[in-house]
Amino acid sequence: MYDIERIRADFPILTTEVYPGVPLVYLDSAASSQKPLVVLEAMDDYYRHTHANVHRGVHRLSELATTAYEGARVQVAEFIHAPAPEEVIFVGNATEGFNLVAYSWGRANLRPGDEILLTEMEHHANLVPWQILAAERGITLRYLPFRDDGTLALERLDEFLTERTRLFSFTAVSNVFGTINPVRQLVDAAHAVGALAMVDAAQSVPHMPTDVVGFDCDFLAFSSHKMCGPTGIGVLYGRRELLAAMPPFLGGGDMIRRVTFDGFIPNELPWKFEAGTPRIAEAIGLGAAVTYLSGLGLEAIHQHEQSITAYALEALSEIPGLRLLGPPGTQHGGLASFTLEGVHPHDIADILDKSGIAIRAGHHCAMPLHHRLGISASARASFYVHTIPAEIDHLVAGLHRVREVFRL
């Protein structure tokens, strides 16, 4: 059973007062999630007792650190059902995962005239690396549109996927609309024209089961800090044969097998893509986060968020002048984005903050999406494993106060 009170007790920050006498109501997990005690303790324990550099020392601590670091890789691989741990590359965040594929695979494989298909609902992380590559390589970027309800125009896939498409890179869950996209269907459509498929899983891996084999995707990227893990680390999953054929991304220590004054021979997977001393404590923290989430059960987390989201969408829709973005119903991940007639989102967020309510206001790193909607910004409340209906009630009461301040 999903014991919400026990789960809330796992997160020390939830008892914080953000101003004197004002407790935190944290509704910004989609930007970055809070951390359960087990994650903090795992990292603390590592730094206190077993820290050393990995992969090269012969001493005891180095061996322990290496075992813990590589153990985290195995945990993550199992978490996303990757066939082999060497298909899990530790990177800085999902953004770096996209950059790695753009620079390494893209430069080695793309020629002028080739096309990359993205969607109109992508985060800047899945736009800008391809825009840099497009300018450098003379390739064309195309964007699959979204419909007015914030779902992808799937009926137009055939028009946008052509024999020139080399890669289709799309988000599994929109960070603005909350739309849960049909990943397998999109991957299959890409493969049908001979293109590769890359999934931005930053907003899906923390919230629902992930199975890269079930998705049949070629690459998938996500960030640790949105899934109870620390900042500074993320994951790029890639199919082994693709990763093996790709040139290194960043050069330096750990990614080499041999270096001479004339050149170098790269290391094997996955280290080929992990230059320099890696994010050891962060990987261990991520491993602990994965264990924590698995303990709750990803299906249970998803069910919990579905019911909180339904509650929130219902309550928010009753506020006069409030316009919800994104699809209704069950194809909606754990967030609610909205605008409030007559009030700028920054003013909304600022007034809510005075009541301890943390939401996001702005373009959420999706400026083209907002441009397409004809708005400069929106407000977003996002939910996670610990969100309770009482917090949604606080949000709704806060939004009524916003309307009062603005004399609406």
Add this chain to the structure above:
Amino acid sequence: MDAGMYREQIIDLYEHPLNYGHLEQPDFTYEEDNPLCGDVIRIDVRLDEQQRVAEVLWSGDGCAISQAAASLLTEEIKGQTLAEVKAFSSERLLELVGVPLSMARVKCALLSLKVLKAGAYGIPDPSDMRHHE
């Protein structure tokens, strides 16, 4: 809870901005946005023979703080010399806004001043010794 930064004057100015619009033939005009929140402000200024602000209008879109600050700023610089406009301090504008602002919101409040100065520095001013272009 305290929403004190949204004192009455700020909301009044948000609803009924001062000096709002475009000038037909400004001596300088400048527009800039704050990409963080999408606020955008344009300021048009006409100077008289003594290089004083004869007319100033602003236009734009954004949060209550940035919009109210633009009204307060344009009201304040009427009759000021170009040199005074260039020397207009951030502290003075925050004083005019008159409410405590978090770090993120200070940028909103100062957007109009940034726009004004970028415009003002774009035109030559013989009395301004620091101007070397």
